[in-house]
Every structure is written in structure tokens, then in C-alpha cells.
Amino acid sequence: MSVTHERAASEIPSGGRFRRGSRELWALCAALGLIAGLAAGWLGYPRLTSVVLTQPIRFSHSAHAKQDVACRTCHFEGPDGTFNGFPDIGVCASCHAEPTGGRSEDEKEADKLVVEYVRGKKAVPWLSLARQPDHVLFDHGPHLRFGCPACHPDMSHQDYPELRQNRVSGYRNWTMSMERCQTCHRQQSASVDCVSCHR
Amino acid sequence: MGFGRREFLGISAGLAAGLALSPASWRLARDLTRQSQDPPWLASLPKGQLLEATTTSLACPGAPGITVLAAQGRPLIVRGNPEHPLSRGALSPAAQAEAYSLYHPRRVAGPLKRNAAGALEPVSWAAALELLTERLKAAGGGVLAVGPAREGTLQNLLAEFMAGFGDGGGPGGSGGYLRMPCEADTARAALALMGGAGQPGYDLDNAPGLVLLGADAFDSMPASVHFRKTWGQKAQEFSCFFGPVHGASAALCQEWLPLASGRESHVALGLAWHLADLGRLGGDAARIPDLREFLALVRQRFGPAEVERETGLPPQALRLVAMQVAQGALAVPGSPAGQGAGLAPMVAGLALSVLAGRVNRSGGVYLTGEAGERAATRASVVGLPERFKEIALGLAQAPEVLLLMETDPAAGLPCTDLAVRAMKKAGFRVAFTSVLNASAKMCDLVLPAPMPLERWDDVETPYGLAFSTYGLARPLVRAGADARHPGDVLLDLSARLGRPLKYSSFRQMLRERVALLEGSGGYVAGRVAPWQVLAGAPQPAPEADLWKALSEGALWVRPEQAPVPALSCGAAFLAKATAPAAIDLSLPLTLALQSTQRTGVPGMGVPLQSLTAIRKDEARGALSVARMNGATARLVRVRQGDTVRLAGPSGRMEALVDLDESVMDGHVALLLGLGQCEGEPGGNAQRLTATTPEPVSGRSTWAACRVSLERI
Structure with missing residues (x-):
């Protein structure tokens, strides 16, 4: 019998069982794999699939609220209550026509708005927090009576809400899920037919 | 102790178990599902205010x-x-x-010129205009222009531009200004024949009842948008539709009385017989110059028995309708496809209103004056189908230069094969168009025009309205192509040809037109609607700044209640024009052309948003659907779903058979507007049509073409 055959024979577990050292190593590997799997699933996947988005201008809602700028100065609604998009640069320019020259973070952001957008008459590419996917039709009109924070982040508590977007689905962390819509619709006895919200 | 296969399997098993115990797999599945629900081709909501x-x-x-x-x-x-x-x-x-x-796939991005290889290639505006000027100078009087059917300042400008080339549109001439055929021109010609002037309009708003003598008042008639809105609120009023197909107009009426194509004048004159028999002629009937001749004609040739023999309609039905006309129901003549009916049905229908004393009376027929000069009055007396037929057959000289002003005769004219042959004979073809349609593809020079929403333009009294109207369209977006307004191009060409017109731009022309309206007796419709003025309400004061109001989408109106000269009933004309015509027995079916705004007017193509709304009983792929009832299908031995070849006197097309009891016996219904360009659904039914000259007037008619059908 050759040396190789002798070694192989000595590693064969007797009675169908591994040797003690080998079994412990296997268990250790399995445990490590389990931990790695759990970490990848719970922590890695969300980080891998989401990207943090930054608004082109670090707009402070509270700074504007303190100066009694009403929400509807910038967030328009159509005549029938429908959402009317983001404010035109002209709306911003009505207050921010000239740079402040200040050194605070807010003042620097205001100057950035003037220099990059107001003077260039360029629309600010604002990022929508609660952006819904394109196959969803959300009419603001019937929902206004529930108040904006029912669906949107409450800007009285979160001045700069974190905005993340899923790389796979394109959904954002503030995008409303269908379950949430359905729950509310059922509570209000509103329609839950597909065509009520989807196209 | 080393790291071997078992250890690797241990790690893998642990990893798999760990992933399985985490939500990653479910989240991945959820994200992929969401991604599939939101495909990239789905239109995104725009940003911005x-x-x-x-x-x-x-x-x-x-x-x-x-x-x-x-x-x-x-x-x-x-x-x-x-x-x-x-x-x-x-x-x-x-x-x-x-x-x-605005994002039409066949939109013309810039001027195109046909090169030596026969392909259209981009060219600069300067080069295009230089070439066109050169060709126009060389053509002399041999310039023929074809304008769209609608009225407006652009059409007036084209007529004025063409006047500079002399009277090339006379008999035997190769030039002139012609318009695409439309029912409005037929109605104006009928009115002129009866001694009137202007355009007849129908006061549906005040009418207590409605009798549609073939007129497609609720679909293809230009005023149908208003008429639908008006009549939709009058569901209880008496209304009936005479026509071969139960279409959109019949659907809004209480009664559908099936009537063969081309028999509209018989019904109108049959109703006149009943009206006379009932002794319910209008109070001013004595003023009708040819009343005696007209009554003699209807008593002699359009009695109940004769009309029943010609139309199959029982005398009792006609008597009931005549009683409604006597009580004030408004008779609207026309053709179900909005074209090709000839003068006789129009004259007979208008004569019925004249006889009932319903002209220029509330709820009757009004003779609308002109909001300004009409291009139609300056168009050649010879119609476009007749002229193209003569050119195609070599009976008339082909033009040196053919200008197509936002029209598509190669797809929209009856007997399209002849129209294409005529166009090919022209020495140099130019199209002013925003999309590359069938005619533009044949042209040597294509000059892109801005789309609606990108240009200033105006619209005048849509045919059918009982009052004059004028509206302005203004540009709301910048042109999405290297396009120039055809009006500005014509003004530029006039200057290059050495006979400049008095306007600096087309917009200035519009301003002057609006300034003329300010003193012409109309007002901007607001609280008081024009039909209320026709019914006796006082007319509001004119607007102070008419241009501003019109450019913001308001409408100028002028309801006219002026007394008109006594109209004749056209008895002499009708006596000859309604003589029995020979029927070609080798063509057993009558073509019932249907025109609907959903599939576009002929020459326009299907509106983009309607492409997905074409039903299976209208077109399947490149084949149109030929609708006929079960009795007709048995007669020609075809069944539901058969593919058939329809053949007219000068063209043929394939279609699918669809059995439909809303089509009367002996007729095959085909929808117009389909198959006007490659890739569009259906086939062009105009290929089957053939024009025949109407007795006396000589106008081309094609509303009741005969066709044969064979299964393939």
C-alpha cells in the first residue's frame, strides 16, 4: 500500500462519522458562512442596492418657514388641486435675485442658487422625495384634506431628509408602497381598483 | 487539519442559510418585480412648474x-x-x-430636396427658396397651387400669391389656385345656385327637432364638436338620420331611416311633397321665385310612390318626418362622408328649408356672411378632382410647378391613383408640410411648416355653424424643427419674384385681419352665446382689445339676422340633376364611405393618439374592414372574416369582411382616413372611388360609387 493510500485511509471516518478535528472545522466554517450570509442579507444588500442622492441645493425648509414663507409659495397646486410641479426658477429669483456674500452654510447655498441657476435662468433639478413610479397616477386633489405629512416627510421635523434610491427598482425611500395606499384607501372606503391608481 | 472541500461546502451552506434567513432574496424579488412594472419606455412625469x-x-x-x-x-x-x-x-x-x-415620427426636420439619385436630402432654407424662386420664375403662368379645405388667412394669402401668376386657372390653363374638396364648398355653390350668398349654417341650438338628410352632423362635419355638445343636451327632441350606415350621427338621433347613398335628394324632395300636401308651406313661400315650378316638379316626380320606389322608405315614415319639419325641425343636407355628394342633395335639402320658411329664422338655416375675404371665392371654378383627372388623362396641360399647401392630395383625393398620376406629370412639385405625407414623398422640394401650438394662425367659421366665427391659434412652444411658417415663406417668395405683398410678416397679416373684424359688427362670445342672440337676446358690445382676447383663446362671433333676398328652390337645376342615372350592374354593391374625426379627415392621416383606438371592426393590420350586413354577404357569397378584393371603376383594395347589421342592404361600409401612409393601419378607401360628373353642374361626385367584391 502506498503512502498516499495510507493517508487517505486514515482520514476516512469510521462508522460514517468525521474525525473530531474535521467536524469542528466544518461547524466553524458553516457558522462563519451563516454569519456572513446574514450580514450580507441584512446589511450588505440594502447598501449595495441603494444610492444616496443629494439635492442640487441644500434647501432648508425651516429657514424659509421661519421667514413666514408659506408652503404654497413654492409648492403649487393646479386649479383642480393637482400637483403643479416644482417651483420655476422665477419663483426662487423673486427673493434670491442677488448673492448674499454671507459665510454661513445656508448663505453659501443661497449664493450657489443665485450664481448657478438664477443668473443662468436655469431650472433647478430638484429631486422629488416621494417620487412615485411612472406607472402610478397620483392625483393630489382628493388627498389634500389629509395634509401633506400623511404621505410626504414632515418637514417641520426633518429639514434635510435623507434621500436614497434603489438601484434595481428606482424606488426611493420616501416612495409610498402600494400596501400603504391600499390600507388608507380601505380605511377611507375609497376605490382599490387597479385603474384607480395605475395605468 | 486543512481547508478542503467539506469546509468549503460548510461555508457555502452557512452562507446560503444566512441569506435565506435574511430578507435579501425577498427584497431582490420585490425590486425586480418593481423594475418590471416600470419599464424604461414608460413616459416619465415631467419636472418643473x-x-x-x-x-x-x-x-x-x-x-x-x-x-x-x-x-x-x-x-x-x-x-x-x-x-x-x-x-x-x-x-x-x-x-x-x-x-x-409635435413628436410625430414622420415630422420633417428641415427643408428637403430631391437629389440626382431620386432621394430626398437636407438642404438649407436659402438654397431651397432660391431653387423655388428660380422654378417659379421659369414657370410663368403654369403654377398650380392646392390649398386645404378650411378657411383662413393663410388660404387668402395663397390665393393672393397665386393671383400674381395671372389667370392660369382658366379653361385649358395649367395654373391656378385649387382647394381640397369639402362639403362647405358644395353648400356655398348650392346656395349661390339658389340666389343666395355666403355659407349655410344650421341653428341646432334653437331647433326643436332635427332631420339629417345624410349629413354627418355629429362626426365628420366641421361644426360637429359644437353640434354634439348641443344635441347631447336635447335627447328628448325629435331627430332622425337618413343614411346607409348607423354611425355616430345616427347614434345621437332617435331614429335611423336607412337610405341608400346618392338618394338624399329624393328624400328631401319627397318630404317637400308631403309638406305641400299637408299645406304647411312657410308663410313667405309666396316670395319664392320658382315656387310653382318646384311644386310641379315634386308633384310630378317625387310623390310617395315614386320616392318609395327609389328609396324603399314607406310614405308613412316620410309623412311623419315631414310633419316634424312643418313643426320646426331643422333639415340638414349633406353626405355621410362629408364629401362627394354633388350639388343636388344640397340644393334639395336647402329647398326644403326654404319651402318650410326656415331660412334666417331661429332654429333654421342661416346664411352666414364672411368674417373677411374667403379664399374659396378666389379658387378656380374647376374643382381639384376634375382638374387632376384631366391632367392624369392628358386632357389638360400639367403644371410646371405644383405647390401643395399643407394638403395631401395623393392620399386624400377621390380616385387616388389618378391623383398620383396627375401629380407625377407636374414639372416640379413642392410641399409645404410638417409631416412627410404621401404627397410630400413625391415632391422635389419639401418645406417644413411649424405644427399647431408652434405657430400663429387663424380659423374661420367651421362649416355648419349658424353664425360667423373667428379664432386665433398662437404659438405656445418653440418649433421642434427647422420650420418656417408657410405664410412667411409665401411673403418671402413674393418679394423674391419682384412683386412684394404689403405685409411684412404673416403675423402682421393676422393683426390687420383682426383690426378689420373690430368694426364689423361682431363680439367676443362670453356670457351671451351667439345662438342666444339668434333667438332674440341683445348682442353684447364689441371687445375693446380684440387681438388680446383672441390670442388668449377667446372666440369672435357675429350672429346675423339680416333679411336675405328670397331664395329660389333650384327647381330648374333639380329637374335635370335628379334624372335617373344608369347603374353599372357589373358592380353590385354601393360603397358607403364613412368619415370620422377619430381616424382623421382624408388627407390628414390618423391622429397619433387615435392609433391605439382603431377597432378590430375598422382595420386589422394593413387591411381595412369592409362592413356589410348578413343579407348583403349572402348575396355576394362571403362570410365573416373572409379576405376579399374590392374593385371600383379605377382602383382596387383588399379588405376583411365583418358582418354588421348597422349597414343597410346592398352597401359595403369602409372607413376613410386609414392607410394614408406606409405603416398606418388599414387601406385607403379613396382608391376605390371614381368621380362622375353631376348632370348640369358638372361637379365631380363620388359619394355613391359602385364596387364589386370577390373572395380571395
Whole structure:
């Protein structure tokens, strides 16, 4: 019998069982794999699939609220209550026509708005927090009576809400899920037919 | 102790178990599902402030008021303007498609010139205009221009431009200005024959009842947007439709009385017989110059028995309708396809209103004056189908230069094969167009025009309205192509040809037109609607700044109650024009052409937003659907779903058979507007049509063409 055959024979577990050292190593590997799997699933996947988005201008809602700028100065609604998009640069320019020259973070952001957008008459590419996917039709009109924070982040508590977007689905962390819509619709006895919200 | 295969398997098993115990797999599945629900081709909502602007639709012949929703200068949606007095929030498919059409796949991006290899290649505006000027100078009087059917300042300008080339449109001449055929021109000619002037309009708003003598008042008629809105609120009033197919107009009426194509004048004159028999002639019937001759004609040739023999309609039915006419029901003559009926049905229908004393009376027929000069009055007396037929057959000289002003005769004219042959004979073909249609593809020079929503333009009294109207369309977006307004191009060409017109730009021309309207007795419709004025309400004062009001989408109106000269009933004409005609027995079926705004007027193509609304009983793929009833199908031995070849006197096409009991015996119904360009659904039914000259008037008629059918 050759040396190789002798070694192989000595590693064969007797009675169908591994040797003690080998079994412990296997268990250790399995445990490590389990931990790695759990970490990848719970922590890695969300980080891998989401990207943090930054608004082109670090707009402070509270700074504007303190100066009694009403929400509807910038967030328009159509005549029938429908959402009317983001404010035109002209709306911003009505207050921010000239740079402040200040050194605070807010003042620097205001100057950035003037220099990059107001003077260039360029629309600010604002990022929508609660952006819904394109196959969803959300009419603001019937929902206004529930108040904006029912669906949107409450800007009285979160001045700069974190905005993340899923790389796979394109959904954002503030995008409303269908379950949430359905729950509310059922509570209000509103329609839950597909065509009520989807196209 | 080393790291071997078992250890690797241990790690893998642990990893798999760990992933399985985490939500990663479920989240991945959820994300992939969400991604599949939101494909990249799905249109994204625009960013930026949404703005609404009101204007008048230029694409729709009915000129409804529209509200355009735009974001960052891009029009998104066209909606009906509820404040507009005509449409009151209603919208037609053509008007609705104005936003989509800006991104038309066949849009002409810049001037195109045919090269030596025969292909169209881009060329600069300067070179294009230089070439066209050179060709126009060389052509002398041999310039023929074809304008669209609708009225407007652009058409007036084209007529004025063509006047500079002399009277090339006379008999035997190769030039002149011609218009695409339309029912409005036929109605005006009928009115002129009866001793009237202007355009007949129908006061549905005040009418206590309605008798549609073939007229497609609720679909293809330009005023249909207003008529639908009006009559939709009058469901209890008496209304009946005479025609071969139960279409959109019949659907809004209480009664459908099946009537063979080409028999409209028989019914109108049969109703006149009953009216006379009932002794219910209008109070001013004695003023009718040819009353005696007319009554003699209807008593001699259009008695109940004769009309029943010709139309199959029982005398009792006609008597009931005649009683409604006597009580004030409004008779509207026309043809189900809105074209090709000839003068006789129009004269006979108008004569019925004259006899009943319903002319220029509330709820009757009004003779609308002109909001300004009409291009139609300057068009050649010879119609376009006749002229093209003569050119194609070598009976008339082909033009040196053929100008096509936003028209598509190669697809929209009857007997399209002859029209194409005529166009090919022209020495140099030029198209002013925004999309590369069938005619533009044949042209040597294509000059892109801005789309509606990109240009200033105007629209005048859509045919059918009982009052004059004028509306302005204004540009809401910058042109999406290297396009120039055809009006500005014509002014430029006039200057290059050495006979400049007195306008600096087309917009200035519009301003002068509006200035003329200010003193012409109309007002901007608002609280008081024009039909209320016709019914006796006082007319409001004119607007102070008419240009501003019109450019914001308002409508200028002028209801006219002026007394008109006594109209004749056209007895001498009708006696000859309604003589029995020979029937070609080798062509057993009558073609019932149907025109609907959903599939576009002939020569326009299907509005983009309607492409997905073409039903299976209208077209399947490149084949049109030929609808006929079961009795007709048995007669020609075809069944549901058969593919058949339809053949007319000068063209043929394939179609699928669909059995439909809303088509009367002996008729095969085909939808117009389909198959006008490669890739569009259906086939062009105009290929089957053939024009025949109407007795006395000599006008081309094609509303009751005969066809044969064989299964393939």
C-alpha cells in the first residue's frame, strides 16, 4: 500500500462519522458562512442596492418657514388641486435675485442658487422625495384634506431628509408602497381598483 | 487539519442559510418585480412648474377651444376649454393629438430636396427658396397651387400669391389656385345656385327637432364638436338620420331611416311633397321665385310612390318626418362622408328649408356672411378632382410647378391613383408640410411648416355653424424643427419674384385681419352665446382689445339676422340633376364611405393618439374592414372574416369582411382616413372611388360609387 493510500485511509471516518478535528472545522466554517450570509442579507444588500442622492441645493425648509414663507409659495397646486410641479426658477429669483456674500452654510447655498441657476435662468433639478413610479397616477386633489405629512416627510421635523434610491427598482425611500395606499384607501372606503391608481 | 472541500461546502451552506434567513432574496424579488412594472419606455412625469395656456385648436376643423398643459416649455396634455363658447370643454381627436403630434415620427426636420439619385436630402432654407424662386420664375403662368379645405388667412394669402401668376386657372390653363374638396364648398355653390350668398349654417341650438338628410352632423362635419355638445343636451327632441350606415350621427338621433347613398335628394324632395300636401308651406313661400315650378316638379316626380320606389322608405315614415319639419325641425343636407355628394342633395335639402320658411329664422338655416375675404371665392371654378383627372388623362396641360399647401392630395383625393398620376406629370412639385405625407414623398422640394401650438394662425367659421366665427391659434412652444411658417415663406417668395405683398410678416397679416373684424359688427362670445342672440337676446358690445382676447383663446362671433333676398328652390337645376342615372350592374354593391374625426379627415392621416383606438371592426393590420350586413354577404357569397378584393371603376383594395347589421342592404361600409401612409393601419378607401360628373353642374361626385367584391 502506498503512502498516499495510507493517508487517505486514515482520514476516512469510521462508522460514517468525521474525525473530531474535521467536524469542528466544518461547524466553524458553516457558522462563519451563516454569519456572513446574514450580514450580507441584512446589511450588505440594502447598501449595495441603494444610492444616496443629494439635492442640487441644500434647501432648508425651516429657514424659509421661519421667514413666514408659506408652503404654497413654492409648492403649487393646479386649479383642480393637482400637483403643479416644482417651483420655476422665477419663483426662487423673486427673493434670491442677488448673492448674499454671507459665510454661513445656508448663505453659501443661497449664493450657489443665485450664481448657478438664477443668473443662468436655469431650472433647478430638484429631486422629488416621494417620487412615485411612472406607472402610478397620483392625483393630489382628493388627498389634500389629509395634509401633506400623511404621505410626504414632515418637514417641520426633518429639514434635510435623507434621500436614497434603489438601484434595481428606482424606488426611493420616501416612495409610498402600494400596501400603504391600499390600507388608507380601505380605511377611507375609497376605490382599490387597479385603474384607480395605475395605468 | 486543512481547508478542503467539506469546509468549503460548510461555508457555502452557512452562507446560503444566512441569506435565506435574511430578507435579501425577498427584497431582490420585490425590486425586480418593481423594475418590471416600470419599464424604461414608460413616459416619465415631467419636472418643473406646470403651466396652462388657452388657445384655439388649429388641427381640428371644428376649431374648439383648448387648454394646453405644459412643463418647461413642453406641451404635455391638450384638454378642452370649458370657457370656450363653441366646444364648452369638448374636444375632438385631432385637437387632442396636437401635443403628441409635435413628436410625430414622420415630422420633417428641415427643408428637403430631391437629389440626382431620386432621394430626398437636407438642404438649407436659402438654397431651397432660391431653387423655388428660380422654378417659379421659369414657370410663368403654369403654377398650380392646392390649398386645404378650411378657411383662413393663410388660404387668402395663397390665393393672393397665386393671383400674381395671372389667370392660369382658366379653361385649358395649367395654373391656378385649387382647394381640397369639402362639403362647405358644395353648400356655398348650392346656395349661390339658389340666389343666395355666403355659407349655410344650421341653428341646432334653437331647433326643436332635427332631420339629417345624410349629413354627418355629429362626426365628420366641421361644426360637429359644437353640434354634439348641443344635441347631447336635447335627447328628448325629435331627430332622425337618413343614411346607409348607423354611425355616430345616427347614434345621437332617435331614429335611423336607412337610405341608400346618392338618394338624399329624393328624400328631401319627397318630404317637400308631403309638406305641400299637408299645406304647411312657410308663410313667405309666396316670395319664392320658382315656387310653382318646384311644386310641379315634386308633384310630378317625387310623390310617395315614386320616392318609395327609389328609396324603399314607406310614405308613412316620410309623412311623419315631414310633419316634424312643418313643426320646426331643422333639415340638414349633406353626405355621410362629408364629401362627394354633388350639388343636388344640397340644393334639395336647402329647398326644403326654404319651402318650410326656415331660412334666417331661429332654429333654421342661416346664411352666414364672411368674417373677411374667403379664399374659396378666389379658387378656380374647376374643382381639384376634375382638374387632376384631366391632367392624369392628358386632357389638360400639367403644371410646371405644383405647390401643395399643407394638403395631401395623393392620399386624400377621390380616385387616388389618378391623383398620383396627375401629380407625377407636374414639372416640379413642392410641399409645404410638417409631416412627410404621401404627397410630400413625391415632391422635389419639401418645406417644413411649424405644427399647431408652434405657430400663429387663424380659423374661420367651421362649416355648419349658424353664425360667423373667428379664432386665433398662437404659438405656445418653440418649433421642434427647422420650420418656417408657410405664410412667411409665401411673403418671402413674393418679394423674391419682384412683386412684394404689403405685409411684412404673416403675423402682421393676422393683426390687420383682426383690426378689420373690430368694426364689423361682431363680439367676443362670453356670457351671451351667439345662438342666444339668434333667438332674440341683445348682442353684447364689441371687445375693446380684440387681438388680446383672441390670442388668449377667446372666440369672435357675429350672429346675423339680416333679411336675405328670397331664395329660389333650384327647381330648374333639380329637374335635370335628379334624372335617373344608369347603374353599372357589373358592380353590385354601393360603397358607403364613412368619415370620422377619430381616424382623421382624408388627407390628414390618423391622429397619433387615435392609433391605439382603431377597432378590430375598422382595420386589422394593413387591411381595412369592409362592413356589410348578413343579407348583403349572402348575396355576394362571403362570410365573416373572409379576405376579399374590392374593385371600383379605377382602383382596387383588399379588405376583411365583418358582418354588421348597422349597414343597410346592398352597401359595403369602409372607413376613410386609414392607410394614408406606409405603416398606418388599414387601406385607403379613396382608391376605390371614381368621380362622375353631376348632370348640369358638372361637379365631380363620388359619394355613391359602385364596387364589386370577390373572395380571395
